[in-house]
Amino acid sequence: MKIQPVIMSGGSGTRLWPLSRKARPKQFLNLVSDRSLFQETVLRLHDDGGNFxxxxxxxxxxxxxxxxxxxxxxxxxxxxxxxxPFPRNTAAVAAVAAAWVCENNEDALALIAPADHHVEDAAGFRSVALNGASAAENGSIVTFGIKPTYAHTGYGYIQSAEEISGGVYRVASFREKPDAKTAGDYLAKGGYYWNAGIFLYHPKAMLDAFAAHAPDIAKGAEQALAASKNENGARLLDETLFSETPSDSIDYAIMEKTDKAAVVAPVDVGWTDIGSWSEATTDPESAGHMAVDSTNVTLRSDGPVIGAIGVDNLIIVATGDAVLVARKDKAQEVRAIVDELKRRGREDLL
Structure with a gap:
């Protein structure tokens, strides 16, 4: 069974401002290696064995x-x-992908993955994906539960139930981002995993799930794809039809409602959702940044050299027209700066 990778690359990456902008959001930036997150994702879902x-x-x-x-x-x-033409969240993307795979590669399983994640062990992830293929062939909509390394409050969690096959379990429940105590309880109990937002499914199984739980999303997505037009060597979804498609996440629209949800777990491949500057690395030494008598500091720039003296727990990011300085424990709040720029009408900085 061949796997059809589907790369979701529609995110705006506002928490990675000021390097992440509308014209070049975070997935197209080199944040953890000499390749962009998008390029890393594409190469991670490719092998020489013909499985992908x-x-x-x-x-x-x-x-x-x-x-x-x-x-x-x-x-x-x-x-x-x-x-x-505009964002409609991940459920519409999953429906478009299912319709496209049915039309162009109907015997394949769709593996839908965000473009802005980092995985240290790419071969390990491919092995994990192939491990979930049998369950997907049999009609399960498979997701991937990352082995938690600490009580993270910024991720959703997946609770596993009985085992379907080796390393694949029925999903007992999906849990929203917890507070610190609840996250600690999850780790102490076991059987709870970080929700990576990656899905493997037969396209017909996903379309059946949409027909049962979110028919308006499937209808809008399929019609928008059928009426798509060529633009810059790509296919532009019909604007009117896509605008009428409800916006929702895969989790809310499908996964929390279907009885076909399964999870491969625990997945231990060095996965990170690069959701904020706290997950990004400092520029390489060749950038020339200097941190004197400083600890736990992330320095990033697309030009100016940054010098930091006597500071700790800071993120300093510089571009030609903006500078961000934030405590690392406030990394998730960078979006508030973007919201304020919008309020002020500073489109030049977005």
């Missing part, structure tokens, strides 16, 4: 050229590039 098909990329309308250039730089040709 060329990727389908679903991204924002303004990023077609950026996607094409980054794919060319790593020697990968996409099966297709689908452009969203």
């Amino acid at each position: 098909a060329p990727p389908l990329v679903i991204c924002g309308r303004g990023h077609a050229e950026l996607v094409a250039n980054q794919l060319e730089a790593i020697g990968v040709k996409a099966a297709d590039i689908i452009l969203e």
Whole structure:
């Protein structure tokens, strides 16, 4: 059974401001290696054994050229590039992907993954994905439960139930981002895993789930795909039909309602959701940044050299037109700066 990778690349990455901007959001930045997160994701879902098909990329309308250039730089040709005229959350993306795979690669399983995650063990992740394939072939909608390393309050959790097959379990429940005590309880009890937001499914099984639980999303997504037009070498979803498609997440629209949810767990491949500057690394030494008598400091810049003296627990990010200084425990709140810039009408900084 071949797996059809589907790369979700529509995120805006506001918590990675000021490097992450509308024209070049975080998934296209080199935040943890010499490749962008998008390029890392594409290469992670590729192997020489023929198990993975060329990727389908679903991204924002303004990023077609950026996607094409980054794919060319790593020697990968996409099966297709689908452009969203505007965001409609992950459920619509999953429905578009299911419809596309049914039309173009109907015998394959769809593996839908965000473009902005980092995985240290790419081969290990491919092995995990293949381990979930049998359950997906049999109609399960499979997600992946990351082995928690500490009581993280910024991730949702998946609770596993009885085992379906080796390392694959029925999902007992999905849990929202917990407070610190609840997250600690999850780790103490065991059987709870970080929700990575990655899904493996047969396209017909997903469309059946949409028909049962979110028919309006499936209808809008399928019709928008059928009426898509060529734009910059990609397929632009029909604007009117896509605008009428309800916005919801896969978790809320499908996974929390279906009795077909399964989870591969525990997944231990060095996974990180690069959701804020606290997960990004400092620029390489060649950037010339200097931190004197300082600890636990992240320094990032797309040009100016940063000097820091006698500070700790700080994030300092510089661009040609903006500088961010934040405590690391406030990294999740960078979005508030973006919201304030919007309020002030500073589109030049977004």
